[in-house]
Amino acid sequence: MVGRERHAERPGHDRTSIESLGxxxxxxxxxxxxLVLISTRFALVGFERPAELNQPLxxxxTAVLLSSSVSAYAATRxxxxxxxxxxxxxxxxTLALGVVFLGGLALEWAEGFAAFPPARGYGSVFFTLTGFHGAHVLxxxxxxxxxxxxARDPWPVRAAVRYWTFVDAVWLFIYPTLYLL
Amino acid sequence: MIRGLAGALAGYAVGAALVAAIRALTGVDPLAAEPLVVAGFPFALIGWLLGVGVWQAWAREWVGLDARPAAPPGWRRYFAYSTDHKVIGVQYLVTFTVIFLLAGLSALLLRVELAAPGQAILPPATYNQVMSLHGILMIAVAVSVIIAGFGNYLVPLLIGAEDMAFPRLNALSYWLIPPVALLLLTSTVLGGWDSGWTGYAPLSERNRVGQIFFNLSFILVGLSSIIGGLNFLVTIIRLRAPGMTWGRLPIFVWGIFLTSLMSAVFTQSVAVAMLLTLLDRVFGTGFFAAARGGSPLLYENLFWFYSHPAVYVMIIPGWVLALEVLPHFARRALFAYRWAVGGLAGVVALSGVVWIHHMFTSGVPFVFLPVFLATTELISIPTGVIFLSALGTLWLGRLWLRTPMLFAIAVFFNFLIGGITGIFLADVPTDVQLQDTYFVVAHFHYTIVGGEIFGLFAGIYYWFPKITGRMYDERLGQLHFWWMFIAFNLTFFPMFGLGLAGMNRRIADYDAALANTNLFVSIASFALGASFLVFLWNVIVSWTRGPMAQANPWRARTLEWQTSSPPPLENFPVPPTVVAGPYEYGTGRAHAVLGGAAGGDD
Known part of the structure; x- marks a missing residue:
């Protein structure tokens, strides 16, 4: 609180621009x-991919998470x-779509646990990557x-939406890494 | 702090109980030690942080209450969750100096064992644990002490700001450090771990439970380092005083800026290595467990992808601290300022593409060897530019050989030896011979102790009057310098010979033919250890009873000397305006004026 107000008083030290850069x-x-986590997929199992992956799910x-970014943007507008x-x-x-995404992920975990267990290879990478990403979604x-x-102040909303969009964008790299390559 | 410990215990109980309950429900042994520790840890950490002051100073806002920042008066503020960058800087400096001395004592234990071949004063298993503890403690010190200690204290002062961009986050990054010390000490009680500071798989996956304390504490140091890096970047980009253009930044600020870039980016890699080791151990994933199709080489890649840049996170603050001291004591502008900044940037740019040179003997594909040999050799070009800047500043200068200057010059003397011997470790044919010998030990101690730690002492003596408001004893300072400089060289130079003769690092015993040199090194190491007693005596006596210091005892031009010693809470009575470069000696031009009325841009 103290630091926040002190800086806000000084000319040229706009608190929002400081926090935005941070x-x-x-x-x-x-x-x-x-990036590092995704690289472990290729280092460990190359392009190997189990046939049991639920592609439609x-x-x-993916579609759900992407549309949540659109609705988050609409909210800021x-x-x-x-x-x-x-x-x-x-x-x-947006919140509902995020929860649906996590539900779909839980379904995928339940199916995958038997088909490609986390004990080795692809399973290790799959559960670690989706687990890390899921924690970020949460x-x-x-x-x-x-x-x-x-929502008195627009900046915290914009910041939260920026983070949310980032988390969605990360999935755009994780999805092809795990499902398509 | 007591509230912090209580919070940690409560948090741990919550986390551990949660895990035990889940495991009991799913029918696995609910009281297995490792899952309890690993899952209890984040809760304990949150409990600790809330207890030491995050709740009072910060988190109360999240639930709609008024935050109550901790601001106890006098010395008690050094034990509180203070958001003043100067207090945090001193907290870091003192904490890490204490850890440095403790880790130094552990090195002396190792030298007792190595004083003669064939003895077992420390049984080999204990030796391995002490060696591992020495390694990780010193790594934590080297990664953080200058950047977090002097960086926090000085960056806002040097750029004319009132504080860091995120003062509460800054306090948070410091209060992550005491749990590291606590974790490592607890691990020693539980039987320790013996994987060295590198913690390679597969040993790290089969080791005793002490290993996970190593992994957890490594992650914590990394987290603290990332948060600190982020804070420095934003502070330097956004909070510079009017007129403080990038071309007028003191070289020390440039070094902290570039180092922070590395901390913010590369640390993730080692954090992932540590996390995946924990996942392998606790959840049974197969990242590094070769028996389950995992790849130990992947661990080494993730580890060194951070840990090579980490050596620049250690040494660049040491270099720029020395470069900062040189102009003031040579009464000349820093020679080739722009080239020196470019040299630092060049080192940072290359730091991410050299890591395989730690793995030449690990069985990496042959094609990598010449490539990483070449990239590693390239680093000597920007490093050479930095040396030219230092030598050019000294050349024809009127040298004022006070203690800080002696240490600053020694940085370049020692690092020259460390740098030249590094060439033999970058060249594959010689490295294959020298890998894992005392040649490597001598090389990195010359660079990090000879470079960074000598830089640290240059900084401690240089800014002692600013930080404490009192002057240190110059005669004792010079005694400390010469004693430490000579003993350091006597300790580490013979190790090059031991390495060439094939003495293995990390092993409690060696060939009887090397007995005389080892005895010599052990004696010299005790002399080196004793030199710090002079330092401690000087610091304690001067801090309590030394003569009061003037605002600017060195007649230096940079901003931190234009305010009182020690500076007031808001740093400058009136906001400064920068009107010229920081090292305008001999031109009669001031670097900055207090208040914005006079001056203006060139």
Missing amino acids: LWIFIASEAFLF GAAV ALAGGEAGRFRLFVRL SGLVVLWLATRR
């Missing part, structure tokens, strides 16, 4: 985490336009919910 660097740092959860009702609608839609949902609960 968020971008945090996102870059997280991106490297996923994989495509479906509504907030900027001062349309409180539309804003709440799109936030709830944290993204919590952040989005906290930021939009009291």
Whole structure:
């Protein structure tokens, strides 16, 4: 609190631009985490892929997560336009799509546990990557919910949506890595 | 801090109970030690952080209460969750200096065992544990001490800011460090671990439970380092005083900026290596377990992809600290400032493409050997530029040989030896012979102790009057320098010979023919250890009873000397405006003026 107010007083030290840059660097740092995790797939099992993967389910959860990014963007537009009702609608839609994604992931885990167990090879990579990403989706949902609960200030909402979009974008790399290559 | 420990215990109980319950429900042995420790750990960590001050100073806002930042007066602020970058810098410096001295004592234990061949004062198993502990503690010190200690204290001062960009995050990154010390100590009680600081699989996967404390503490140091790096980047980009252009940044700030880039990016890789080891051990995944199709070589790649850049995270702050000291004591501008910044950037750029040179004998594909030999050799070009900048600054300067200057010059003397011997480790044919010998031990101690730690002491003496408001004793400082410099060289130089003669590192015994040199090294190492007693005496006596220091005892131009010693909470009574470069000696131009009225841009 103290530091926050002290800096805000100084000319040229706009708190939002400081926090925005911090968020971008945090996102870059997280991106490297996923880059390293994704690289283990190719180092460990090359392009090997089990036939038991549920391809329709994989495509479906991907579509769900992508549309959640669109609705999150629509929510920020509504907030900027001062349309409180539309804003709440799109936030709830985004949260719901995120929960559906996690549900689909749980289904995939239940199926995959027997077909390609986490004890070796592809299974190790699959459960670790989807587990890490799932934890990020969950944290993204919590952040989005906290930021939009009291939307007096547009910046926390924009920040939460930026993080959410990042988490969705990561899936755009994980999905082909696990399902298509 | 007591609240922190209570919070940690409560958190651990919650986490462990949760896991035990889940395991009991699914019908597996609910009280297996490792899952309890690993799952209890994040909860314990959160409990600790909330207890030491995150709750009071920060988290209360999340639930709609008013935050109550900790601001106890006097010395008690050094034990509180303070958000003042100067307090945090001192917390880091003192903590890591204490860890440095403890880890140094563990090295002396090793030298007792190595004083003569064939003895077992430390049984081999204990030797391996002490060697591992020495390694990881010193790595933690080397990665963090200058950047987190002096970086925190000085970067806001040097750029004319009031604090870091994220003061509460800054405090958080410091309070992640005490649990590391606690974890490593607990691990020793539980029988320790003996995989060295590299923790290679498959040993790390079969080792005693002590191993997971190593993995967890490594992740914590990494987390602290990432958060710190992020904070420095934002601070330096966004909070520079009016007129502080990139071309006027003191070289030390440039070094911290470039080092932070590396911390923020590469640390992920080692964190993943540690996490996957834990997953292998606790959840039975097969990343590094060769028996289940895993790849130990993958561990080495992930590990060194961070841990080679990590040596630049250690040495660049040491270099730039020395480069920062040289102009003020040579009364000349830093020679080839732009080229020096370019040299640092060149080292950073190359740091990510050399890691395989740690693995020449690990069975990597042959085609990698010449490629990584070449990229590694390329690093000597930007490094050479940095040396030219240092020598050019000294050349025809009027040298004022006070203690900080002596240490700063020694950085370049020692690093020259460390750098030249590195060439033999980058060249594949010689490396195949020298891998895992004392030649390697001598090489990296010359670079990190000779380079970074000598730089650290240059910084401690240089900024001692600024930080404490009192002057250190110059005669004792010079005694410490010469004693440490001579004993350091007597300790580590003979190790090159031991390595050439084939003495293996990390092993408690050696060929009887090497007895005399080893006895000599052991005696010299005790002399080196004793030199720190002079340092400690000087620091303790001067800090409590030394003469009061002036605001600017070195008559230096940079911003930290333009405010009182020690600086007030908000650093500068009026915000400074920067009007010229930081090292304008002999031109009569000031670097900055307090207040924005006079001056303006060139």
